[in-house]
Amino acid sequence: MTSVKSLLAKPWIWSFVGALLVWLATIGFTGGYGAGGMVTAALSLAVFTVIVGVGQMFVITLGPGNVDLSLPANIGLASAVAMKVMGGSDSMIIVGLLAAIACGAAIGAVNYLLIWALRIPPIIATLSASFIIQSVDISYGRGLQIKPPPGFADFANWQILGIPVLAMLTVLFTIGAAIALQRMIYGRSVLAIGQNIRAAWLAGVNVGRIRFLTYTLSGALGGIDGALLAGYFRGANVDIGNEYLLASIAVVVIGGTSVAGGKANVPGVWGAALFLVLLLTMLNTFGVSAGVRLLLTGLIIVGVITAAGGEKALR
């Protein structure tokens, strides 16, 4: 009984409860039809939100004003880079993945360079960077519809007993991220900076280096996400990352991470990502039009954030 109580006290449990409720509502509507397939599909799609969500979570945890708005552009460019480097051949898969990560990490590093050198708020730095990345992507990927190598597309869509392999790997990755956050010097430093940047600096945390690492990490995760998305959807395009601006921020907030910084929550990112994906599945199953779907998605996000409340504003 106490274990149930302590479980309910965890902020991330609610995102899983929400995901479960949405799933039950949907299978209630279909009369149980496709319940398993829906979980498989939700897991496959949630993976992409979780990967960028974790990157965004580390950035937001750095404290008020820290947010990475360049993720969508980053994902778009990295997907094109990955597909171009792979060039449709299975032997180049690893090289292509590394290229996408390098591309994303470089974007993250440039983001921090702008923040540090121009002393501008991260919002405007990542925003101006994303303008430029978008243009680079449009002109680099013009008319380009390169298919991923068959081996990579199969890997991105590979399932064992109805569970996507990518989802299993992402679970391992998030466990790693949770350990890094709670048990390693890097993660503890991120939390310390988010709680009080001055105190962290006085305590000897190398604030500049940790912030640099965090933005680079977020960029690199955006890069790998772009490559995986292109593999999963069997092709790269400029708009492939567009929905991940709202999604990456929303999963962080819904998942119980404090927007004021200094308090992060990894399991919540999974719960919130599943919630969002299942929500879309539900609205599609109900057969609502695109307008109603957007309207309800927006209202539910605003509603959830209002219910979760906030201690301090993000900026």
Place this chain on the structure above:
Amino acid sequence: MTATPIDTGFKGSAARNAAARARLLRGLLPALSLALVLMAIAWLNPRAISYFGFNLMLNLAIPIALATIAQMFVIAGNELDLSIGTFVGFVGCVTATWLKDAPLVGIAILLGSIGVYALLGALIHLRNLPSIVVTLGMSFVWQGLAILVLPKPGGKAPDWLLTIMSLKPPFIPFPIIAALLIGLVVHFGLMRTSYGAILRGSGGNPAALRRAGWSLLKTKVVLFALTGLFGVLSGMALIGITTSADANIGNGYTLLAIAGVILGGGEFVGGRVSPIGAVLGALTLALAASPLLTFMHIPPDWQVAANGAILIIVLAARVLISRKER
């Protein structure tokens, strides 16, 4: 931090003059950027600097300037509106349908949407929510509503709106007169009235304002309502120019508006904004976005990048000037 004012107090008059000059330079930066872009255009294509040239080049400057002013109000209160673009699109769709076919219903919808903005301000203040997330969610709501109002591109602007937007006053092109008017009216309201000072104070030092007995809830509601109002004006102006609407018509305005405020010398925190600067910033972006690049034979692919680059260059210039200011 606390030592800074004492330091400046002991500075010599020469140093103080240098600081004042740097401050002046900083204030002139938006005008300088605009002049630079104009000079570049004049050099590349002298014929563009004419009555008709300006009319064409600044065609879309009025809605951009209005959206920038809208964004400026929330920024003055230390918030950010990531939904202004889709809101402008929604207003555009309402303008091209309801406002023409049933003006009273159209007016009611638009007034209601300003009310929604006011409510958002109250919600953000009372629940202490991050405005970025709330407005990001709202951007979906406005886009969804826009699609419901106008599922396919089309509709038609009301005739009176078309007449206003195609005015051809003598000597000075309409967009320039309109931009001046918008800048001056907002400048007077926000910079020269006592409640304007309170509104800016809510971003500058909310704690002091609260202790002085002002309602922060009210300032936030007023700032958000003003954002809604100017968002509505921007959407209507846009449809007056394009004559028909599309649910995605305003999507690019979110980023343009933020960029315009920052180009115009606004700061993200501290209630430091400048209405005239914001209008100049919007004009700079409107000119730099396409006419300049077309004259320079830069492909449209790179237009977004040019906006980003201009933003970075201006911010870099500001950092250099600010260093002198100290």
